[in-house]
Amino acid sequence: MAEQLFNTEQAKERVILVALENQKNSASFAYTIEEFKNLAAANNLNVVDVLTQKYDRPNASTYFGKGKVTELKELVAAREAELVISNDDLTATQIRNLKKKIGGGTRVVDRTALILDIFASRAKSKLAKLQIRLAQKQYQLPRLHTALANELDQQGGAGGGSFTSRGSGETKLELNRRTIEDQITQIKAELKTLLSASTVQRSQRDHSGLKTVALVGYTNAGKSTWMNRMIEKYSESKEDIDDKKVFEKDMLFATLDATVRAIRLPNKRRFLLSDTVGFVSNLPHNLIASFQSTLDEAVHADLLVQIVDVSDPHYRDMMATTKSTLAAIGAEQIPMVTVFNKADKAGVTYPERSGEDLIASALDDNSLDAFIKLLDEKLFADFKTVELMIPFDQGAVVNQILNGNNVLEQDFTAQGTRLRVELPAAQIETYQAFVQK
Numbered sequence: 001m002a003e004q005l006f007n008t009e010q011a012k013e014r015v016i017l018v019a020l021e022n023q024k025n026s027a028s029f030a031y032t033i034e035e036f037k038n039l040a041a042a043n044n045l046n047v048v049d050v051l052t053q054k055y056d057r058p059n060a061s062t063y064f065g066k067g068k069v070t071e072l073k074e075l076v077a078a079r080e081a082e083l084v085i086s087n088d089d090l091t092a093t094q095i096r097n098l099k100k101k102i103g104g105g106t107r108v109v110d111r112t113a114l115i116l117d118i119f120a121s122r123a124k125s126k127l128a129k130l131q132i133r134l135a136q137k138q139y140q141l142p143r144l145h146t147a148l149a150n151e152l153d154q155q156g157g158a159g160g161g162s163f164t165s166r167g168s169g170e171t172k173l174e175l176n177r178r179t180i181e182d183q184i185t186q187i188k189a190e191l192k193t194l195l196s197a198s199t200v201q202r203s204q205r206d207h208s209g210l211k212t213v214a215l216v217g218y219t220n221a222g223k224s225t226w227m228n229r230m231i232e233k234y235s236e237s238k239e240d241i242d243d244k245k246v247f248e249k250d251m252l253f254a255t256l257d258a259t260v261r262a263i264r265l266p267n268k269r270r271f272l273l274s275d276t277v278g279f280v281s282n283l284p285h286n287l288i289a290s291f292q293s294t295l296d297e298a299v300h301a302d303l304l305v306q307i308v309d310v311s312d313p314h315y316r317d318m319m320a321t322t323k324s325t326l327a328a329i330g331a332e333q334i335p336m337v338t339v340f341n342k343a344d345k346a347g348v349t350y351p352e353r354s355g356e357d358l359i360a361s362a363l364d365d366n367s368l369d370a371f372i373k374l375l376d377e378k379l380f381a382d383f384k385t386v387e388l389m390i391p392f393d394q395g396a397v398v399n400q401i402l403n404g405n406n407v408l409e410q411d412f413t414a415q416g417t418r419l420r421v422e423l424p425a426a427q428i429e430t431y432q433a434f435v436q437k
């Protein structure tokens with residue numbers, strides 16, 4: 001095959017990961033390292049070694065303590081590493097000092113830069129590209145006088161490059177605080193213009209009365225796959241199903257946009273389903289802030305469906321990550337059910353309900369049936385079927401009800417429009433005057 005003519009392994013940059021084990025991450029340190037390795041792999045890096053130290057707080061000038069820095073220098077030479085990435089954020093001082101101590105032109109970056117880089121290489125839509133550029137600039141600002149800041153800046157407007165793809169050929173911009181602050185202001189203005197359109201869309205939806213369900217969870221858990229299964233089978237509009245589907249792939253951060261689709265269940269009940277960006281532990285604050293509009297789909301949902309890859313040995317840590325990320329974006333109060341996904345790979349029985357949760361596989365039809373049953377129960381628990389008689393001079397009320405509710409029957413009688421409709425308890429109160437006993 002053509003791809004095998006080149007050994008891409010050789011072209012990958014050789015990287016050493018460094019991390020501190022402290023009281024906070026000690027219990028799940030194996031997961032921390034595993035996740036760190038996965039992030040590096042997602043950025044097409046070749047992890048040649050991992051060096052750790054038990055240390056509660058990073059050394060202010062060199063991250064590791066003195067002896068460990070010497071050890072790192074020797075390891076870099078022995079492994080011919082071109083890049084060192086730290087698990088914690090580094091200050092400009094730490095980057096500069098570490099580079100000097102390691103020597104040999106080895107570059108030093110941190111985990112946040114790594115994540116920003118992955119996002120930059122995955123971003124496809126204009127919104128995602130702008131959001132990631134904003135996060136990059138904000139990250140760059142306090143680290144102005146490091147080589148990294150210059151490298152990041154060379155990515156320019158496209159947002160497609162990365163600190164690992166050297167020599168992009170673009171001219172280096174003169175970097176100063178003012179330049180970056182101006183760039184941030186400009187990106188924010190562009191974002192505002194772009195978002196005003198989508199915010200209008202959301203407020204229209206908010207008034208449509210339809211419930212919204214958001215798929216959330218750790219990256220690569222299978223959210224987009226569930227989204228596509230639902231679209232294939234229950235999309236409200238049956239046209240151009242393939243265009244409605246979202247990108248699903250076995251890689252971290254395949255999804256960087258929010259997608260919302262109208263779903264219609266076999267019992268005619270309708271709701272909106274959204275798919276959005278996946279989580280990873282300690283998502284950089286800048287990134288969360290920049291992606292707020294994308295994450296808002298989850299923040300404004302009536303129900304969250306947490307998708308968990310139960311076949312991953314670290315799935316409990318991943319659930320904890322989802323929990324803390326939801327708290328960080330302000331979505332921790334929203335009712336949530338959990339789908340323990342990829343059960344087909346985990347050697348457990350499925351589909352199986354366990355209270356409000358579901359053990360399932362997105363690849364299995366019976367699981368899809370159990371999935372919609374769960375959503376149906378959770379979303380429409382307080383719904384009742386009522387019969388309303390609305391006089392002809394109250395056309396606005398009829399339109400209000402037709403918009404977004406599940407109307408089972410509609411006919412016109414001498415007294416007015418008769419509707420048999422499913423309504424939530426609160427709305428039945430509103431239309432009490434029209435309810436037929």
Ligand SMILES: Nc1nc2c(ncn2[C@@H]2O[C@H](COP(=O)(O)OP(=O)(O)OP(=O)(O)O)[C@@H](O)[C@H]2O)c(=O)[nH]1
Pocket residue numbers: 218219220221222223224225226247248249250251252253254255256276277278279307341342343344345360361362363
């Ligand atoms: N075996 C198995 N594979 C699954 C299942 N669900 C999803 N996958 C696979 O898992 C990989 C990731 O799926 P996605 O749906 O892209 O995951 P995601 O949660 O949207 O990931 P991000 O968008 O990156 O956060 C894909 O290769 C899917 O085919 C499942 O139930 N069983």
Ligand SMILES: [Mg+2]
Pocket residue numbers: 223224225247248254255276278
């Ligand atoms: Mg996805």
